[in-house]
Amino acid sequence: DVKVTQSSRYLVKRTGEKVFLECVQDMDHENMFWYRQDPGLGLRLIYFSYDVKMKEKGDIPEGYSVSREKKERFSLILESASTNQTSMYLCASSLALGRDITDTQYFGPGTRLTVL
Amino acid sequence: RKEVEQDPGPFNVPEGATVAFNCTYSNSASQSFFWYRQDCRKEPKLLMSVYSSGNEDGRFTAQLNRASQYISLLIRDSKLSDSATYLCVVNTGNQFYFGTGTSLTVIP
Numbered sequence: 268d269v270k271v272t273q274s275s276r277y278l279v280k281r282t283g284e285k286v287f288l289e290c291v292q293d294m295d296h297e298n299m300f301w302y303r304q305d306p307g308l309g310l311r312l313i314y315f316s317y318d319v320k321m322k323e324k325g326d327i328p329e330g331y332s333v334s335r336e337k338k339e340r341f342s343l344i345l346e347s348a349s350t351n352q353t354s355m356y357l358c359a360s361s362l363a364l365g366r367d368i369t370d371t372q373y374f375g376p377g378t379r380l381t382v383l
Numbered sequence: 384r385k386e387v388e389q390d391p392g393p394f395n396v397p398e399g400a401t402v403a404f405n406c407t408y409s410n411s412a413s414q415s416f417f418w419y420r421q422d423c424r425k426e427p428k429l430l431m432s433v434y435s436s437g438n439e440d441g442r443f444t445a446q447l448n449r450a451s452q453y454i455s456l457l458i459r460d461s462k463l464s465d466s467a468t469y470l471c472v473v474n475t476g477n478q479f480y481f482g483t484g485t486s487l488t489v490i491p
Contacts, residue, residue: 377425
């Protein structure tokens with residue numbers, strides 16, 4: 268079974284803090300994704316990566332950055348957290364080569380981030 | 384216009400009922416299609432992929448209509464455990480797009 272893990276289930280941070288969300292997958296997947304999920308808006312793609320050290324912006328990259336130094340790990344960074352970044356953050360991975368991202372995605376359990 | 388649109392519901396149906404969800408997508412070049420299930424406060428999990436010829440997995444049937452750009456999910460003989468949010472997912476070859484989900488509650 269594919270296992271995608273996220274570093275925290277719940278996180279509370281203050282405005283202006285730097286926040287790191289970690290995601291690890293154990294199935295040697297090429298592609299990794301970060302989404303946020305908000306009521307009425309569904310899942311929105313923040314960033315994705317199709318290879319180590321490669322990253323591409325999704326629909327809402329503003330206020331976020333990512334890092335992929337190793338194949339199994341994809342980190343989401345909030346440089347200066349703001350209250351409008353309070354959300355559920357979901358990491359996903361998929362097995363695909365290069366930039367073919369048509370394969371099924373597997374999700375981690377999510378991190379519910381609250382920014383006060 | 385949203386890439387993927389779903390009726391949010393909620394759908395409240397009695398046990399044993401048949402229920403159908405539809406989802407429309409805007410990009411005619413979309414390549415792959417999926418239904419995911421998401422339980423309350425949990426992550427989405429793949430329910431089934433949707434193939435051009437339609438496919439069935441037990442009580443679940445998925446259909447794709449490329450001409451009209453919609454996909455559907457039919458659940459027969461609903462169980463209490465089917466209560467969840469069902470997400471329609473479309474892949475354009477560059478990105479996955481998620482619908483906002485349709486909420487289903489199966490009532491005893």
